[in-house]
Structures are given as structure tokens and as C-alpha cells.
Amino acid sequence: MANKPIIPEDRLDAQLKDYLYRQTNYAIMLTGSWGAGKTFYLKNVFFENLKATGYKGIILSLFGIKSIDDVKDRIFLELYPILNNKVLKTSTTIFKALIKSIDLTKIITNDGIVTSAVENLEKMSQELGEQKREFINLDKLLICFDDLERANPDMLSDNQILGYINSLVEENNVKVIVIANEGKLPEQKFREVKEKVIGTTIHFAQEFETAFESILGDLKNPTDKFLTHVRESEITIFNFLKNENGENINYRTLAYFLNYYYPICHHIQCGFEVKDLDDQKDNILDVLLKFSLMVCIEYKKGVIDFRAKHGLENGVDYMIRKIYPIGDDKTKSMGEELIDKYFPDDGYMFYESIYAYLTGGDYFDQVKFYNEICSNYHVVDQNISPQYKIYNKLSAYAYQQMSDQEFIDETRKLRDYAVSGQFFLQDYPTIFYFIIRHGNVLNINYQTLINKFKKAIRKTIIFHKYIPGLNRYMTVGKDHEYYEYYSQLYPIMTEINLLAKTVSERKLDIQIEDDLQYDYQKLHTWMVQEYQNPAMNASFSGIRPKIFFNTFLKAANSQKVQMNILIMITYTPTAYDTVKSDFNFLSNLLELVTAYLAKKSVKNISGNLILELQENLKKTLNDRKGLIGEPLKIAIWIKSDLIE
Incomplete structure (x- = not known):
């Protein structure tokens, strides 16, 4: 019968097993970018595949060790459950140095657990005494040393660790895999490690889809709706993650994102009481998935944190800058650069509640999140008004999927609502841009449109609310192509806003005085x-x-x-x-x-x-x-x- 061909996903498995089956006196090195999933793959995939072969794998981190005795102690603590299983005590050898310097005090604690541990250790010693005392009889054991580049530099420089690994592989034919992050170990030390103990170096590169499904499989009780949503967004997730480390995907970040995004997604998928918002679920999910990915990636990179937002919170400023460019000499903030990188085609919204949750500053505050959703989508009295449904539709990136005729029709509706004064004060500059973009599809006279806007704003003065940050919506410079039109809007916007402030304060004063008395x-x-x-x-x-x-x-x-x-x-x-x-x-x-x-x-x-x-x-x-x-x-x- 012909041998079954090895499919691409099995190549790494085949390479590693080939090393185990060979008679060797060397270790192999598994390299890859940080977060590529090397340790996760060995522990959750390869070790599972080893069960059918009789081999048992253990992973030992070299981070924080201070001596070879520390290494031996850690190996013992990993081996102990294996040694207590008589089935695994077969032929051939592992060097007795693995247990000769066990420090029992490191197993002793104040909670009483050690009593049984010591008794088991004594029983195990008696069993081992019946065999050759020179050796521990474990035939098929694979030791994986992780975090080589994080080991104590002194122990690397004087070759203590390399000497110990060398004694295992050369003198006792022990199977050893050294796991290292690519580019983290100094080049000279990397060459020295390869010369002394490494026979083969294998570059680790997972298939994204395989790793993606594996991480999804580890989530606790995800809903079918969530799994469908993220699977449909797999290409977007992959492309965003490449921003962290080039073509090398950090699967730790992917796991972090999926675990933290699930409650957000589930909350949205459960639906909103406001029907107009519920109708926007898909759009909200699309925006939130991208926003959450950006925050998770940059947070895990250390670029942002709970307090250091670097201007990401100024989403309005960003949108205005994109709509009204004022020259290439303007220095971008870090937040603007991040938004340009992740949201080159607009569609960006900032959510304080989500940002705080993803960066460890708060729990997922669903009430605060709902209020932000209502604000971003212009929900008033549990409804999105017809005019803001049009506004939302034309402001979303997806508007470019409209047919030409649909775009003209929707733009005309937007104009009609605007000239009848049915928008918030701060939105008129953006609406002007929406109407005249893409070649002025309505063939409207710009000055006529501005005059109608000014008249509409004055006519609806009693409906306008005070906007504390109105100046952020009035940033067009004198060198802008349409400055002469925007500059006519700004004075009346400022005037009406100050009047709205007076009215607002008067109402507040009346309320304070009333509450003071009653x-x-x-x-x-x-x-x-x-x-x-x-x-x-x-x-x-x-x-x-x-x-x-x-x-x-x-x-x-x-x-x-x-x-x-x-x-x-x-x-x-x-x-x-x-x-x-x-x-x-x-x-x-x-x-x-x-x-x-x-x-x-x-x-x-x-x-x-x-x-x-x-x-x-x-x-x-x-x-x-x-x-x-x-x-x-x-x-x-x-x-x-x-x-x-």
C-alpha cells in the first residue's frame, strides 16, 4: 500500500517526528517571531499528536532561572506526574542528573500539600531503587526549552545552559527542542548555540486559518452567531494583525482580541431596544471589530495604554482633518497616524467604554457603551430621525457601494433636510462637504447653499443645544479651496451656540434653584x-x-x-x-x-x-x-x- 502523502499542514509535525525517530546527539531549534504560536503549537497540537507514538513532551521556560539546579528542579516538577505513572517507566535512559539535586524545600509550602508529595517521592525513590540507580527509566521523553533569549545572560555567556543541554543530547541521546524568538538573541550567541548543540533549525510559521480555528476552539462557550461573525471577518482580522509585526502574525494578540471582543460582540448581537439601532447592528459590529482590533494590537505593542490615548479619542478632529485637508505640512499626532493606518477610508469612531475595557482600565460598561452608541448614531428619544438615517448612510464608508443614482437621490434628501434646519449645529460643515463632494452631483450653487444653511440655522434657533467643543468643527484654514463658504458658516454657528449656552445655563440655574428649595x-x-x-x-x-x-x-x-x-x-x-x-x-x-x-x-x-x-x-x-x-x-x- 502506498504511503499517504504529507499535506502542507503536516510538514512541521513530520519534521519534528523525524527528529524523534532518528538516532541523534544534537538538539533542534524551533524559531519564529514573538507571538507566532510556537509554544502554543507544541503544547496544544504536537504533544497531542505524540500520544499515539508513546512520546511525552514537557515544556520548560528558562526565564528567571539562576542555576543549573533551578533547571533540574523545574524539570523534576514537570516530570513528577509522569514518573508517578508506571506505564511510562520503560527502557533506555535519561541522565540521573535530572533528579540528583532536587531541592525538596521548593516543593514544601504552608498549605499541607507537600505531605502527600513527599510520601509519593519516597515511594517513587523506592521503586527507582529496584532498577539501576544510575538512571531514570523513561524512554520516550521530549524536553522543550522555551525562552532561551530570556535566560540569565551570565548563564548563557559562560555556557552553563548550553553545556547542560549538550550533556543531555550527546551523552544520553535525550531529545531536546530549543524554542527561540527570531532576532531576539544576539547574532554571535545565536551562532554559538547552533554550533554547540543545534543540529537543525526549523522556522515556525503557522497557517493563519489553522491557528485561528484553534484559538476559536479554546474560547469558552462562544455562540454560533459570534463564530459566524468572526469567521466572516477573518480576512479583515488577518490584515489588521499584519500591522503589528509585518507578515508575522502575533497569535497572542489574536487570542487576546478574540477573548475580549466576544463580550462586546455578544452584547450587540443580543440586539438593541431601539429598532433603528438594531437595524444598524451589522454596521456597528463592523466598526467595533476594527476599532477593537486596533486597540488590542497597539496596546499589546505598548504604544497605547489606558491613560495614553495619543489623540485616538479625538475622532471628530480626525474626521474633520480628513474631510478638510489644510496642507501637507501639518504634523500628525500619533493617534492620527494610527487612525490613518487602520482606517484609511474613514469609518472611524472612538468608544471610551471599549477602549478602557480593552486596555485594562475598566470593566465592560454596557450602559456607558449604549450611551456612546446612541450619541454616535444620533439616537434621540429612542429613535434615529429620518434625516440622520440619511446622514449616517452617507457618512459610512459603505456609501461607496451605492449606485450613482442612489448616491444622487440620498444626497438630495440630505440637502432638503439641511435647508429646512433639521440637523444639529455642528453637522452643517460636514453636510456641506457631503453635498458638494464627487463633483457636485446636484449641480448646486455653493453660495446659494450656504445662504440657505444660514437661514435654516437662524430659523431653528430655539432647537439648538449648546456644543462645548464647537470650535473643533470649524478648522478649515484660509488656504482651503472652499474657505470662503465655510467662513460664512462659522460666525453664525458661534453666535447661535453662545445663545444656546445662555439658554442652557438659564435652564440649569432654574433647576438648581428649584432643587435647592424642594x-x-x-x-x-x-x-x-x-x-x-x-x-x-x-x-x-x-x-x-x-x-x-x-x-x-x-x-x-x-x-x-x-x-x-x-x-x-x-x-x-x-x-x-x-x-x-x-x-x-x-x-x-x-x-x-x-x-x-x-x-x-x-x-x-x-x-x-x-x-x-x-x-x-x-x-x-x-x-x-x-x-x-x-x-x-x-x-x-x-x-x-x-x-x-
Whole structure:
């Protein structure tokens, strides 16, 4: 009968087995890039295949060893389960140096486990004593020394490790594989290792599909939907992973990605309550898979971490830079370079919740993730409005798959929604670009379009919300081809945004004043939380001092204590820059308290708390001298509100 031909996937297996079956006095070296999966392959694939041959493989890391006795101890700890199995005690030899210097103290612990270990060791010694004491009778053992390049340099330089391996392979015909990461060992030392103990060097290169399926097989209870999704994305995953180490795939990173991406994917595949979002599941998964891959790869490379995002979080800035290039002389941030590398055709979105989870800064916060999804896909009141469905469709990279006519039709719809004022303020520059790109398919007059945008923005002024970072959407420079049109949008966007800010602050002031009087605990909790927020909005600057002091006088002592604390927290010198309206509130409140104390004699705990409020206000005003900035809001109280 003819021999079965060796298929490509079996070649490495055949090479390694050929070494085992030969009479040799040398070791072989298995090299490959870091993370290529060498150790994983030996432990999970090759060792399993060895079972039918009677061979048993062990892997021993040389990282952290300080002496040859350490090596022997580690070998013993790997061998012990084998030695306790009489079936494996057959003929031929392994040098008795493997056990002659066992340090039993390294097996002794405080948890009582050693008692049985020592008894077994004594029993094993008796059994070995019945055979030749010079040797341990284990015929088919393969020792794989891992992390050669991470071994103690002194032990490599004086050849202790190489001498020990040499004694095993030359004097006792022991089978040894030395695992090394390509390019990590100095060239001179690499040549020395090959000359002294290595007979053959085998380069390890896995078939991606085989390794991919093997790692998927190790996942705990993955759903069929998840497996289908990642298998359909296999080419994308492969291409992204090549960014880490050229053509050499780091399978450690692949395993990390698949394990951490699974909860994200499963959460999305379970569906969203908002039907419009649920309809976007495939697009969301596509974006999240690529984003997660980028973060995992660069995190494992050490380029980014939980705190060092290098501008990746500025996705809006990136999109604007791509849409409105302002010259090739602009220096890119590291984050921009990464985004260009992984997302050359747009489609990038940043998710703080996913980034923190993948870089070890947080658990997978599903609530925060959902809020980010809603923001990125313009979900309002549990729906994506018709105009933003069009916007999302035209902003996604997949829009290029449209037919020419469909693109014209969708662009026309976008224009119609825009000129009727149905978009958020910050989106108009991008919408202008969407309408005129690809040769101005609507043949529209640019100035006419800008005029209609300005009119629409003014007409819908009451619907616009304040955008703190609006300036990020207004970055087109004077050298831009369409600067004359964008520059007409920016002033009205700024004007309407400031008006929206005033309205927003007025609403907040009313809410704060209302909660101060009728739901103080709610207000207290919110303002304390706001203190932790770098963009802190908590302030009493728009509150009437009379309302604050009257509420203080009527409150129980426990609430008076809290109100004193809240004043100190809200107006710590480091909280945020004081504006004039803050100073006015504090000054007029102090005037009220001082006038009250001048007319009334205070005593007991309640009186002491009023005195404490007075001292807190004096200290706060004194601490903040010189820190007063320009007024950012108009105080909503007047002098006549003061208590007489």
C-alpha cells in the first residue's frame, strides 16, 4: 500500500517526528517571531499528536532561572506526574542528573500539600531503587526549552545552559527542542548555540486559518452567531494583525482580541431596544471589530495604554482633518497616524467604554457603551430621525457601494433636510462637504447653499443645544479651496451656540434653584458628583442669594452642615476659574449673612452653623481674589432681592 502523502499542514509535525525517530546527539531549534504560536503549537497540537507514538513532551521556560539546579528542579516538577505513572517507566535512559539535586524545600509550602508529595517521592525513590540507580527509566521523553533569549545572560555567556543541554543530547541521546524568538538573541550567541548543540533549525510559521480555528476552539462557550461573525471577518482580522509585526502574525494578540471582543460582540448581537439601532447592528459590529482590533494590537505593542490615548479619542478632529485637508505640512499626532493606518477610508469612531475595557482600565460598561452608541448614531428619544438615517448612510464608508443614482437621490434628501434646519449645529460643515463632494452631483450653487444653511440655522434657533467643543468643527484654514463658504458658516454657528449656552445655563440655574428649595438631597448629590468632573458645571452663580440664605435658615441643622460643605466644595480654589457672577453671588450672600447676624443674636448649634457659613464665605472670597475671569452668565437676581 502506498504511503499517504504529507499535506502542507503536516510538514512541521513530520519534521519534528523525524527528529524523534532518528538516532541523534544534537538538539533542534524551533524559531519564529514573538507571538507566532510556537509554544502554543507544541503544547496544544504536537504533544497531542505524540500520544499515539508513546512520546511525552514537557515544556520548560528558562526565564528567571539562576542555576543549573533551578533547571533540574523545574524539570523534576514537570516530570513528577509522569514518573508517578508506571506505564511510562520503560527502557533506555535519561541522565540521573535530572533528579540528583532536587531541592525538596521548593516543593514544601504552608498549605499541607507537600505531605502527600513527599510520601509519593519516597515511594517513587523506592521503586527507582529496584532498577539501576544510575538512571531514570523513561524512554520516550521530549524536553522543550522555551525562552532561551530570556535566560540569565551570565548563564548563557559562560555556557552553563548550553553545556547542560549538550550533556543531555550527546551523552544520553535525550531529545531536546530549543524554542527561540527570531532576532531576539544576539547574532554571535545565536551562532554559538547552533554550533554547540543545534543540529537543525526549523522556522515556525503557522497557517493563519489553522491557528485561528484553534484559538476559536479554546474560547469558552462562544455562540454560533459570534463564530459566524468572526469567521466572516477573518480576512479583515488577518490584515489588521499584519500591522503589528509585518507578515508575522502575533497569535497572542489574536487570542487576546478574540477573548475580549466576544463580550462586546455578544452584547450587540443580543440586539438593541431601539429598532433603528438594531437595524444598524451589522454596521456597528463592523466598526467595533476594527476599532477593537486596533486597540488590542497597539496596546499589546505598548504604544497605547489606558491613560495614553495619543489623540485616538479625538475622532471628530480626525474626521474633520480628513474631510478638510489644510496642507501637507501639518504634523500628525500619533493617534492620527494610527487612525490613518487602520482606517484609511474613514469609518472611524472612538468608544471610551471599549477602549478602557480593552486596555485594562475598566470593566465592560454596557450602559456607558449604549450611551456612546446612541450619541454616535444620533439616537434621540429612542429613535434615529429620518434625516440622520440619511446622514449616517452617507457618512459610512459603505456609501461607496451605492449606485450613482442612489448616491444622487440620498444626497438630495440630505440637502432638503439641511435647508429646512433639521440637523444639529455642528453637522452643517460636514453636510456641506457631503453635498458638494464627487463633483457636485446636484449641480448646486455653493453660495446659494450656504445662504440657505444660514437661514435654516437662524430659523431653528430655539432647537439648538449648546456644543462645548464647537470650535473643533470649524478648522478649515484660509488656504482651503472652499474657505470662503465655510467662513460664512462659522460666525453664525458661534453666535447661535453662545445663545444656546445662555439658554442652557438659564435652564440649569432654574433647576438648581428649584432643587435647592424642594429636593436638596438630589442637588447635593449631583453637585458633589460634578465636582469630580473636569468640565464642572455646578455653580450657584445664577442663583438668587436670598433664596439660598432663606433655604439655609429654614433647613434642619443636618442640612445646614451639608450646605456649608457644598459651598466649600463648589468654590475650592482649584475647582475652576471663578467668573464675575460667582463672585457676585458669594459677595451678596455674605452681605445677607452679615446683615442677619448684625440684627439677631445667634446661639446653639443652628447659630453656630450660620457663623460657620459666614466664615466659609469670607475664606472663599479671600482665596479667590485675583482668580476672577470675565462674566460667562448673567446673574438672574437683583439687588432688591437682599433681605432688609
